[in-house]
Amino acid sequence: MAEVLLVCPPMTREEFFKRGAKFAGAVLPPLGIAYIAAMLEKYGHKVKIYDGIAEGGMIDDAVKLLNGCDIVGLSVNSSFAYRAKETAKAIKEKDKDVLVAGGSAHANTVPLDILKDHQFDLSIIGEAEITFCELAESIDKGKSIKDIKDEKIIKGMAYMDKDDRLFYTESRPLIQNLDDIPMPARHLLPMHLYKMTEARSSRQPCHSMMTARGCPFPCTFCYQDLYKKTYRTHSPKRSVDEMELLKKEYGAREIAIWDEHFTLVKGRVIEICKEIKERGLDIPWSCVSRLDGINEEMLKEMRSAGCEFIAYGVESGSERMLKVIKKLETKDAMRKGFQMTKSAGIKIRGYFMLGLYDETLEDMQQTIDFAKELDPDVVGFTLWVPFPGTTDYKRAVEDGTYSGVPYWEKHNVPEFNFLDNPIYVPKGVTKEQLMKMHRKAYRSFYLRPKYIFKQFAEIRNYDDVKRLYSGFRAIINNEN
Ligand code: SF4
Known part of the structure; x- marks a missing residue:
């Protein structure tokens, strides 16, 4: 041993x-x-x-x-x-x-x-x-x-x-049957310290799990290139066993499924939903998906099995940029996906990126406008970071827009510190303009009277008040 x-x-x-x-x-x-x-x-x-x-x-x-x-x-x-x-x-x-x-x-x-x-x-x-x-x-x-x-x-x-x-050494083949891997050893983790933000989840503890690995899409800013664009899944039974464990042994009041693309195989999603309902699990959960990976029947099943939130990576509101980053989705298709999800009674977290490779200020403005048009319940605007191994890292180094000087060698740069000092600034944009756009994106999305009114109208309990308060503090402090 x-x-x-x-x-x-x-x-x-x-x-x-x-x-x-x-x-x-x-x-x-x-x-x-x-x-x-x-x-x-x-x-x-x-x-x-x-x-x-x-x-x-x-x-x-x-x-x-x-x-x-x-x-x-x-x-x-x-x-x-x-x-x-x-x-x-x-x-x-x-x-x-x-x-x-x-x-x-x-x-x-x-x-x-x-x-x-x-x-x-x-x-x-x-x-x-x-x-x-x-x-x-x-x-x-x-x-x-x-x-x-x-x-x-x-x-x-x-x-x-x-x-x-x-x-x-010789490369290691990927594990084909994910069920061969036991469930994560949560008994070795400080489970009491994990926290989904109140701005994103109104019920704590909200525990995390995965039901699949990988994503076959070619987005140029994303790490999935590294994992050979494969998609492997746990069986529906194993997935729901883990949900049950999180609820019964770890007291989860909500579950976050962090697969890169939960809804890629629709039959599997429907089986998971049926299994949740057959066991009477009764726990709210959320997942991450692409907008082209949903349909009405599946969303209905998901909602009836407790799905409360879906996070969609929209990334950009510029059709040109959607092509540059190979998102393989159009704005119209995304509009339809948002509408379908809202009609199914599922809330949406919309994720957008600013400062992408080859992006202009005009593209960024289109992203901010598109976020407001789509009107998700929660929004995230991320500054793109050139992570080695991604296609955009290579493109930015090759065309000289990123120096390639290894930022990770100089100091600690945890993800959120990039907000104070963006690692990448696209050609024709200054660092100050990029940071100003980032602040503007949050402020102009969250401080709309329509959004504020909707949030207050949806308050049902103390958990909702805490969630709103936490979100409000985040916006105010984002300005400082
Ligand atoms: S769809 Fe999401 S996970 Fe898949 S490659 Fe694109 S950004 Fe990455």
Whole structure:
């Protein structure tokens, strides 16, 4: 049996959230880490998880948990790669023999960044569940880090070879039957610390889960390129088992399903809805979908099974930009999708982006106008960040609109801090203009008399009042 510590790099709430996000930012469980932990436990290994974001902790807090561990797995995203590297360094200083592996998007796309200074021994490429189990098994058999590297047997890894050159082992096939992976090891997570924002969910605790992985669409700003545009699902039974567990064991009053595209396979969605109703589960839930992935029959089933909110990524109100980012949806189709969803009695979260590759101020204004026309119940305007591995990152570096200077090497840049200092500014736009547009987008959407009146008219209980108050504070603080 190997002992494994899985870590989300520590970060305080002040570092993680800026401006209005301090009041509207959610703290979500690291389901990726919890899936790896569950698989390791299934094969008899001993696992601890330290979620340094939820705990708002310090690097030392992670190091203290090291006692006796054989392997440390660190989650590394571009937003906080700097902190992940600081944590790996502190861990190696405390115990140079412990195997330190980095996983997640940044470790996949720019493994050299985390490996070149030898704070990490390995980078996990692709899905990590089986790779971690094979690493744990090797360590359990008494193999050293050097043995593992020399053998080159374990698939899905990158590391520096003996000549200090980046070496990839054979690629790891994706897990075809997702039901082979046990449910996330939530018993190892600080479940009481996770919080969906009151602005987005009026019932706490609202717990998170996934019923599918991947998305086959080609949006150029999105990470899905990395995962080979595949789509794999849990069975309807397993999905509803997990919903039931969240309600009965973890006291969920609401469930957020975070699949990239929940409604892609309509027959499966209808089966899930039927299963929820047959079990009399009676819990509100939300999901994420594309507007071309719905129809009236399915929406009706979803509503009757408790679906309360659907989040749609609209991204842009400019037909030109929808083509540039390969959204493969038109504004008219989106209008119809919004109408259909509202008619089914399901609320909508609409997500839009500003500062996209090749975007003009005129395009951004069209996005703000389109958001107001569509009139979702909750809106989010995100500033685009050039994450390595995406098509738009490559396009922006190639045409010189993004310098390609690795922002993740200089300091911690958690997602919401980008609001104070946008990483990418499209050609012909200034940083000040972009930030002004971002503020204008929120203000002009939420401070409309029509929107305010609708929100007050929908107050039913104290939870609704709290949700409104929290949303209002977020808008006011977004101005500062
Ligand atoms: S539809 Fe959503 S998840 Fe799929 S590629 Fe586009 S942005 Fe990504």
